[in-house]
Structures are given as structure tokens and as C-alpha cells.
Amino acid sequence: MKPQTFWQRLARAARDRSFIIGATLVVFFLLTAILGPEAAPYNPYLRDRVQTIDGELQRAPIPPGSLYPLGTDDQGRDMLSMLLHGARQTLVIAFVAMTVRLLLGLLLGTLAGWWPGSLFDRVVTGLIEFLAAIPGLILAILLVLAVGIKRGQISFIVALSLVGWGEVTQTVRGYVLTIRNKLYILAARALGLGSAQILSRHVLPNLLSTLLALAALEMGGVLLLLGELGFVHVFVGGGGIYTDDAVQMGHTVHYFDVPDWGAMLGTSWRYFRSLPWLPMAPALAFFVTVLGFNLFGYGLQRFIEKGRFHPSGWSLIRFFAVIALLLFGARTLLASTGIEAQYTDLARQFDVQRAWNDISYLTRPELEGRPTGPGPGFQAAGYIAYQFEQAGLTTLTNGTYYQSHDAVCGRVTLEPSLELLGQDGAARLRLDQGISFDPQRHFQAEGIREGKLVILGNPRSRTAISEIAVLLDDDGRHYQTVSANATLLRLTPDHDLARNDIAPTFDGIFGGLSFGSDYDNFSLAHLLIGETAARQLLAEAGLDLDELREALEAGERIDLETDIPVRVEVGLEYEELPGANVIGYFPGADRTTEGDRIVVAADYTGPSPKDGAIYPGADDNASGVAVMLEIARLWRDLGFEPKRTVVFAAFDERGGNYFVNHSPFSITPSDTWTTVFIQGVGAGEPRLARQEIGSGLALAFDQSARRFGAHTEELAEWHFFFTSEYGSGYVTSDESYSGLAVTRPGDDLSGRPGDSLEHLDPALLAEAGQAVAHYLMVLSSR
Incomplete structure (x- = not known):
């Protein structure tokens, strides 16, 4: 008998009307999942419960019309747009869950069927029987909540994958038990092939035909379970609750964020008498999709049984490569379907020109x-x-956007400088770039301060000193260990020096500032000194910064009084002014x-x-x-x-x-x-x-x-x-x-x-x- 070509076998399959109808529906919904969101007329993520249509104020749900062919839900979202977006969300989640079910069932069923009666077989069989005693819907709800409903798609994929794998495992196990004693398997054993070789070369390839038909049937089962979850208000992302006083005082409404057919059906079925068009769209979508996959699955099964299709000729590498590509495509579709992807298109509408106009106004010279x-x-x-x-x-509770408060603002009257003085009192070394204000410390002082240089490190108690001190510890807590009438220069890396034209931010109580009348209104001046300037300063005293740091690391206390006269100039003052925060909220x-x-x-x-x-x-x-x-x-x-x-x-x-x-x-x-x-x-x-x-x-x-x-x-x-x-x-x-x-x-x-x-x-x-x-x-x- 002359073998038939693929196209001849396909022509014979075309006589199976149920298979052709199912295949047509599957292809249609596949295209809808891929292209549907791009064809949606509206964004299904934006709610608008009260709308003006043809000059009339209408409250959602809005019945079908020229603006909304399928009407809107109770949140004012277009049903057709949600149906198209929900097709990708629903079908891709179902496909990934179905694929995981099949792979899990294939692995466990093959191993359990190849070694019947083993410990592994008994454990798998017992687990299947245990899970079979739990209703699938209840188990799915528990798994979604356990993974975290707020995690979105992944929680539903995990739940739907772990519910129903037992049936696939039993089917595969039974098939393996049937073929493990076939003549070609016995011949392979006689040739000395091991279990791994026999499973990969002879058993698993012959399971592919069964798996392909089972995949289509499992899709229908996963879709039904997804619809049941939506029916009990278990939505992707968890949805939300708001109060609708227009319906009844204190009336709460549970809504969904991410459109999927189960959520659409679950929030609309109560309207099947008063507003039958509202639940009709998601209900028909589920019915036709499940019908299509069932017809396709049974037709494919008959197609294979009659010898018109032989997937057993595929290699396992090719099979798993196809699975990997399909899962990668599903992941890509899911990434473009979630709420984050939809907000991307909305965020692109950020109008930079309006923001530019704001900056233009706020930077006016006046x-x-x-x-x-x-x-x-x-x-x-x-x-x-x-x-x-x-x-x-x-606005705020005061009816305005303003929150008034008292602000303390600083002003630099003299940028800080440090000078080394000679015996005659004249400056012989001036450091303007090596010191700066400490942005973490405010003070109020103006004038000139002269004194002998003191080097401090690891101070263990309050040091009674009224000189100009270099604090080697790069730790602000040691500020509290010196006298209030000292001028401190805290050592810091050069790149951490602050600006000298901007006053440090005031952090405290304005009335708490103190002024030392003995020192020209100095009030504990805190400055930073960079490492380069500090090395110059210490070199004048015959000291080395690296050696001092080694002593610090060893825990030694450093309290060195030098004979080097230095001068500090600085001007910084603060004043209290009325301020206002501008606050509003959605x-x-x-x-x-x-x-x-x-x-x-x-x-x-x-x-x-x-x-x-x-x-x-x-x-x-x-x-x-x-x-x-x-x-x-x-x-x-x-x-x-x-x-x-x-x-x-x-x-x-x-x-x-x-x-x-x-x-x-x-x-x-x-x-x-x-x-x-x-x-x-x-x-x-x-x-x-x-x-x-x-x-x-x-x-x-x-x-x-x-x-x-x-x-x-x-x-x-x-x-x-x-x-x-x-x-x-x-x-x-x-x-x-x-x-x-x-x-x-x-x-x-x-x-x-x-x-x-x-x-x-x-x-x-x-x-x-x-x-x-x-x-x-x-x-x-x-």
C-alpha cells in the first residue's frame, strides 16, 4: 500500500467536522490572545463610573451602543476591550499551567509506571489519592492565597499547575504500564539498553501522541477552573474594594484590576436577570473557548488513532525545544499583558512641554x-x-493646599577660610579650598577666631579646650566630647567637602542656639577639613597623618597641643521666617x-x-x-x-x-x-x-x-x-x-x-x- 503524504492525511482529517471546527476556534483564540490587546478600542485599566454620552450623564454599567458595542461594566470599563485584553491574560495563564501540568505528569507518570510497586510509585499514587479527596476549586484557592494573591499571574500559574496534574500522571502511568512489556521494549532490554536509554528512545516518544491530545483537553479543564476562581472573587492581583454610596449608603463593591474572563464573569453574573448583556460576553467566551479546545482535542485523538499523524517520530530534543519556545512566547505575552505593561503606554503620555513650562515659571528672575x-x-x-x-x-482639612510652619533659613556672610600665622601674626599659609561648612552641623557665628592648633582623636570624655581643634575621627558623635567654645575641624576625604556658598540646613530648635559673647558671637563653629589640607597643617607641626591614623586604629587617645597659631574666618547666621508646604492628594x-x-x-x-x-x-x-x-x-x-x-x-x-x-x-x-x-x-x-x-x-x-x-x-x-x-x-x-x-x-x-x-x-x-x-x-x- 502506497504511503500517504501529510497533505493527503490532512485532507482526510478535514472530513472530521468537529476537528475542523475545534481547530478553527483554537486558531481564532490564539490570534485573539496575540493581537487582541492591540485591537482594543479603549484602555481597560481606567475606571470611569460616571460618563457624559450624547449630552446625557450616565452611570455605569452602560448598556451596549455605538460607543460601547458590548457595554461597560460597573466601573465604566469597555467590555469589548476587557474581553480582548482578557483573552491574552486568560489563555496564556491557562496554557502555561497546562504545560506545567503535562510536564509534571509526564515525569512522575513515566517513572511511576516504569517501576510499578516501587517506593516512588507508592508515594506518587498515595499523593494523587490524597489530593483527589480535596475539591479542585478549594485546593486552587488555598494555593493562590499561599503563594500570595497580590503577586499576580505567578500565583495563579502555580495554583492551576498543581491542581490537576494527578490525572495526567495517572494517564501516563497507565500507558507506560501497557507498553513496558511490548516486544520492542523487551528486544531493547535484550540488546543491553538501560532504563534511561529505553525511556528516552522508545517510551517517551510514543507518549507524545497521547500528550498532544491530552493538552487540548487539559486546556478546557484549566479554563473552567480559572472561571470558577473568578466566580468566587479570586482575581489576578486580588482586586480591590470601594464604597459606592450612590447605590446604598455604605455599599461595598469588589472590583478587579487586571482583566481576565474569570474576573469579568465573577463580578457580573449577579446581573444576569436585570442586565443579561453584562455577563453574556465572558460567559460566551468561556463556553466557546472550552468547546473549541475539547473538539480539537477529541478530533486530534481520533486523527492520531487512525494513523494519520505520527508524532512518535519526533526526537525528544525537538519536542522539548518546541515546549521551551512556547513557554518563552507565553512569558513574553504575559509580560506585555500585565498592569505594568499597560501603565507603560499611559506613562508615555507624560507631557514634557508642560513640565518645561513649570520650570520656566519657577526660574523667573523675579x-x-x-x-x-x-x-x-x-x-x-x-x-x-x-x-x-x-x-x-x-485639599487639606483647612480647605487649602497650604501647611504653614516656621522655617529657619541660613545665610553665609563670610565663606570659611583657614590661615597658618607666623610669629608676627601675618598669614603664611592660607587654605580656602581645603575647608568647608559641615552640612550636618549648623551654628551661628561671624568673625575671626585665632588660637593654637590642637589635634584630637578617640576622645573618651568631654575635653576642656577653647582652641581650634582638628578632630581626626570621621564620626560626628565626637562633637559632643569637646567644649562648646572650641572651633572644630572634622577630618573628611577631599571629595566629601561641602559647598561654602550654601548654609548648612538647620536641624534643631531656633531658640536653642547659643552665642558666646567672649568670642565675637562664635557658637561652636563646626567645619570640615579635607585630607590634603590636613596633611599640610600637620606637616607644619611635624606630624604625619598616616601615623596618627594607625594610632587611632590601635585605640590610642590623641590629644596633642601644638604651638602653631592658626586663624579661622567664617560668617554664618540664621533667621526664622514663615514657611509653607504645599500639599494635595488623590x-x-x-x-x-x-x-x-x-x-x-x-x-x-x-x-x-x-x-x-x-x-x-x-x-x-x-x-x-x-x-x-x-x-x-x-x-x-x-x-x-x-x-x-x-x-x-x-x-x-x-x-x-x-x-x-x-x-x-x-x-x-x-x-x-x-x-x-x-x-x-x-x-x-x-x-x-x-x-x-x-x-x-x-x-x-x-x-x-x-x-x-x-x-x-x-x-x-x-x-x-x-x-x-x-x-x-x-x-x-x-x-x-x-x-x-x-x-x-x-x-x-x-x-x-x-x-x-x-x-x-x-x-x-x-x-x-x-x-x-x-x-x-x-x-x-x-
């Missing part, structure tokens, strides 16, 4: 760099408050996240003009404020509703500390605050730097940044407004806060007079804005 207090500072605050109002942010839509808030923050004020020079602060930090404002406007335009309350805060001088200690919100001890601080993102290097307090925040931001081609790195150091400076004691660290700071390193003009609008890069600003917008959308939806 604002003089936005110093704290009445005048330019309040004018900038008014502009930010107006933008908050335009973005639809909710309330969280999910009742289960009450008390779990996100704070998007940026500083909006800058230093006062110095010697006629204005510090425009375009990058530091008008860029951070502009990104924050544009994100708020973007959410308004999109109609985006965060599940968690998102607070937008523009802080004045030390306003962040005041916000922590005097929260404008009603809080409880169980409340949590996740802060995202944005600063200096419009210029500098082509990568973003971030620092976190907490866990997982930096990793999630890196994932968001990569979606827009942005590279990230860890920031070496960042002081968050909710943490205390060491040695301070006035602002305590709050364990309810976690945070992420985002900036862009490498901008040499940041915070200087040259920090103007012209040196910013719109592309860098857009990149940072998109990354932060996406990150906040994901963070607020979890």
Missing part, C-alpha cells in the same frame, strides 16, 4: 531662586497650589488600603541671592517639582484612580520634617507612608540614581525605568526628611516611613547660579518623568 518666606517663596507656593487645583487634587479608591499612603515629594525653595547672584534652581529643584506637577496632571487627564492614597507635597525649608512631626492627615499607629522624593532629574548623566529605605522599592523602580530605556544605579548617600541626623535629637526617625529618592548625578551646575533653564535637557526630563510616573502608577495600584 522669583530670585524662590527663597523661603513672603515674596518670591510664597509666589512659587501659590503657583504650585494653583497647579494642584487644576489637577483636581483634594484619595485611594480601595478601602482595604486605608492608612497606607504614598507621598510624592520635592523641595521647591532655594537659597537667597548672595552678593547679587541668584540661584535659579532649574535642576535643583524646579525639575523635581515640575515632574511631580505633570504626574498629577497626567493622572487627571487619564482619569487614573490610585488604589492607595497618593499625597503630592512640595516642601519648604525643613518642611519635610514638619510634615512628619505635624501630619495634616488623621493618622493611626498602623499607618504606613511610602515616600518618593524627586530632585535634580533634568540635567547630568544619562542614568538615574536612586537610594531606598525599606525593601523592594529600588528594584521596582529599576523595572519601571528599564521600560523607557533608562539606566539606573545606586546612590551612595541620601538624607531623607523622615530620618534624623546623628547627634540631633530633635527629629526622630519614624519607622512607619519607607522611601525612595530619585535624582540624576553629574550636574555640576545644579544648585549654583548657572543652574538655569537653558542647561536642562528635555529628553532627560521626559525620561525621568515617564519612569517616575510609571513607578507611581504601579506602586499606587498594589
Whole structure:
């Protein structure tokens, strides 16, 4: 008999109508899973419960019409768009779970069937019988909750994979038991082939035909179980709960975030009498899909039984390569289907031109760099408050966006310098670049101080000294071990020296500043001295810095008084001014996240003009404020509703500390605050730097940044407004806060007079804005 070609066998298979119908449906839904989201007319992730259609105000669910062919659900989301997006989500999860089931069943069933009666066979059989006693739906729910429903797709894949593998294992085991005593198997043993060779060459290839038919049938079973999970409100991501007082006072509604057919059916079946069109779409989708896979599976089984298809000729390598490619494709589809992928398209709508306009306004010459207090500072605050109002942010309980507080601002009247004096009192060595203010220590002093140089290290008790001392310990705690009338120069690496034109941030109580009248109003001046300058200074005294450090490491106390006269000049003063934080928020839509808030923050004020020079602060930090404002406007335009309350805060001088200690919100001890601080993102290097307090925040931001081609790195150091400076004691660290700071390193003009609008890069600003917008959308939806 002449063998038939593949096309001849296919032509004979075409006579099986059920197989052709099933194959057609399978191909159709495969194309829908791949192309469906791109064909969706609306974004299914945005809720709009009240809409104006043809001049009439309508409340969701909206019946089918020209605008929405299948209507909307009770959240105002287009049913057709959710159906198309849900096809990929539902079918890909089902496919991955089915594949894992088959591979697990193939492995366990083959080994158990090849060695019947063995310990392994008894263990596998007993486990199958034990799991068979637990209803599949109950077991799936337990597994989803055990893995973590908030983890999204992975929890459902694990649950659906571990429910139902027993049936596959039993089928494979029975087939292996049947063929293990076939003549060709016995002949292989007689030739001396081992079990591994026989299984790989003769047993497993002959199982492929059974597995292919079983795969189609298992798809139907997984889809039914996925629909049952949705029916009992077990959704991908867990969904959320909000209060709908329009229906009934205190009425709660459980909604889903990620569209899948099970969730659509589970939230709409109660309307099958009043609004039958609402559950009809997901119900039909499940029915037709399961029918299609069942028809295809049974048809394929008949096709194989009649000898028209011989997959046993495939090699195992080819089979597993195909499986690996399919799983890789499924992973790619899932990655493009989740809520993070959908928010990518939304975040790309970040309007950099509007953010640029914000920076342009905030850097106007008449604002003089936005110093704290009445005048330019309040004018900038008014502009930010107006933008908050335009973005639809909710005001504070006082009916405004302002949180007033007293701010203490510093001003440099004389940049610090250090001089070595000769016997005649004249300066013989001047160090201007080697010393700087200590940004972690404020003081109030102005004038000249002369004295003999003292070298200190490892001080164990309060040292009674009124001279100028070099503190070798790079540890601020030792500030408390010297007298209040000393002038301290703390040793630090050269690259850690701070700027001398900006006053250290005030961290304390203004009334607590003391003034020493005996020393021209010096009040414990704290400065930094770099290693290079310190070596020059010590060399004059015949000392070596490396030798002193070795002594320090050995635990020796160093208290050396030299005869070298030195002079310190410095001018620094502080004043108390009225300040204002600008705060608004989007309330969280999910009742289960009450008390779990996100704070998007940026500083909006800058230093006062110095010697006629204005510090425009375009990058530091008008860029951070502009990104924050544009994100708020973007959410308004999109109609985006965060599940968690998102607070937008523009802080004045030390306003962040005041916000922590005097929260404008009603809080409880169980409340949590996740802060995202944005600063200096419009210029500098082509990568973003971030620092976190907490866990997982930096990793999630890196994932968001990569979606827009942005590279990230860890920031070496960042002081968050909710943490205390060491040695301070006035602002305590709050364990309810976690945070992420985002900036862009490498901008040499940041915070200087040259920090103007012209040196910013719109592309860098857009990149940072998109990354932060996406990150906040994901963070607020979890």
C-alpha cells in the first residue's frame, strides 16, 4: 500500500467536522490572545463610573451602543476591550499551567509506571489519592492565597499547575504500564539498553501522541477552573474594594484590576436577570473557548488513532525545544499583558512641554531662586497650589493646599577660610579650598577666631579646650566630647567637602542656639577639613597623618597641643521666617488600603541671592517639582484612580520634617507612608540614581525605568526628611516611613547660579518623568 503524504492525511482529517471546527476556534483564540490587546478600542485599566454620552450623564454599567458595542461594566470599563485584553491574560495563564501540568505528569507518570510497586510509585499514587479527596476549586484557592494573591499571574500559574496534574500522571502511568512489556521494549532490554536509554528512545516518544491530545483537553479543564476562581472573587492581583454610596449608603463593591474572563464573569453574573448583556460576553467566551479546545482535542485523538499523524517520530530534543519556545512566547505575552505593561503606554503620555513650562515659571528672575518666606517663596507656593487645583487634587482639612510652619533659613556672610600665622601674626599659609561648612552641623557665628592648633582623636570624655581643634575621627558623635567654645575641624576625604556658598540646613530648635559673647558671637563653629589640607597643617607641626591614623586604629587617645597659631574666618547666621508646604492628594479608591499612603515629594525653595547672584534652581529643584506637577496632571487627564492614597507635597525649608512631626492627615499607629522624593532629574548623566529605605522599592523602580530605556544605579548617600541626623535629637526617625529618592548625578551646575533653564535637557526630563510616573502608577495600584 502506497504511503500517504501529510497533505493527503490532512485532507482526510478535514472530513472530521468537529476537528475542523475545534481547530478553527483554537486558531481564532490564539490570534485573539496575540493581537487582541492591540485591537482594543479603549484602555481597560481606567475606571470611569460616571460618563457624559450624547449630552446625557450616565452611570455605569452602560448598556451596549455605538460607543460601547458590548457595554461597560460597573466601573465604566469597555467590555469589548476587557474581553480582548482578557483573552491574552486568560489563555496564556491557562496554557502555561497546562504545560506545567503535562510536564509534571509526564515525569512522575513515566517513572511511576516504569517501576510499578516501587517506593516512588507508592508515594506518587498515595499523593494523587490524597489530593483527589480535596475539591479542585478549594485546593486552587488555598494555593493562590499561599503563594500570595497580590503577586499576580505567578500565583495563579502555580495554583492551576498543581491542581490537576494527578490525572495526567495517572494517564501516563497507565500507558507506560501497557507498553513496558511490548516486544520492542523487551528486544531493547535484550540488546543491553538501560532504563534511561529505553525511556528516552522508545517510551517517551510514543507518549507524545497521547500528550498532544491530552493538552487540548487539559486546556478546557484549566479554563473552567480559572472561571470558577473568578466566580468566587479570586482575581489576578486580588482586586480591590470601594464604597459606592450612590447605590446604598455604605455599599461595598469588589472590583478587579487586571482583566481576565474569570474576573469579568465573577463580578457580573449577579446581573444576569436585570442586565443579561453584562455577563453574556465572558460567559460566551468561556463556553466557546472550552468547546473549541475539547473538539480539537477529541478530533486530534481520533486523527492520531487512525494513523494519520505520527508524532512518535519526533526526537525528544525537538519536542522539548518546541515546549521551551512556547513557554518563552507565553512569558513574553504575559509580560506585555500585565498592569505594568499597560501603565507603560499611559506613562508615555507624560507631557514634557508642560513640565518645561513649570520650570520656566519657577526660574523667573523675579522669583530670585524662590527663597523661603513672603515674596518670591510664597509666589512659587501659590503657583504650585494653583497647579494642584487644576489637577483636581483634594485639599487639606483647612480647605487649602497650604501647611504653614516656621522655617529657619541660613545665610553665609563670610565663606570659611583657614590661615597658618607666623610669629608676627601675618598669614603664611592660607587654605580656602581645603575647608568647608559641615552640612550636618549648623551654628551661628561671624568673625575671626585665632588660637593654637590642637589635634584630637578617640576622645573618651568631654575635653576642656577653647582652641581650634582638628578632630581626626570621621564620626560626628565626637562633637559632643569637646567644649562648646572650641572651633572644630572634622577630618573628611577631599571629595566629601561641602559647598561654602550654601548654609548648612538647620536641624534643631531656633531658640536653642547659643552665642558666646567672649568670642565675637562664635557658637561652636563646626567645619570640615579635607585630607590634603590636613596633611599640610600637620606637616607644619611635624606630624604625619598616616601615623596618627594607625594610632587611632590601635585605640590610642590623641590629644596633642601644638604651638602653631592658626586663624579661622567664617560668617554664618540664621533667621526664622514663615514657611509653607504645599500639599494635595488623590484619595485611594480601595478601602482595604486605608492608612497606607504614598507621598510624592520635592523641595521647591532655594537659597537667597548672595552678593547679587541668584540661584535659579532649574535642576535643583524646579525639575523635581515640575515632574511631580505633570504626574498629577497626567493622572487627571487619564482619569487614573490610585488604589492607595497618593499625597503630592512640595516642601519648604525643613518642611519635610514638619510634615512628619505635624501630619495634616488623621493618622493611626498602623499607618504606613511610602515616600518618593524627586530632585535634580533634568540635567547630568544619562542614568538615574536612586537610594531606598525599606525593601523592594529600588528594584521596582529599576523595572519601571528599564521600560523607557533608562539606566539606573545606586546612590551612595541620601538624607531623607523622615530620618534624623546623628547627634540631633530633635527629629526622630519614624519607622512607619519607607522611601525612595530619585535624582540624576553629574550636574555640576545644579544648585549654583548657572543652574538655569537653558542647561536642562528635555529628553532627560521626559525620561525621568515617564519612569517616575510609571513607578507611581504601579506602586499606587498594589
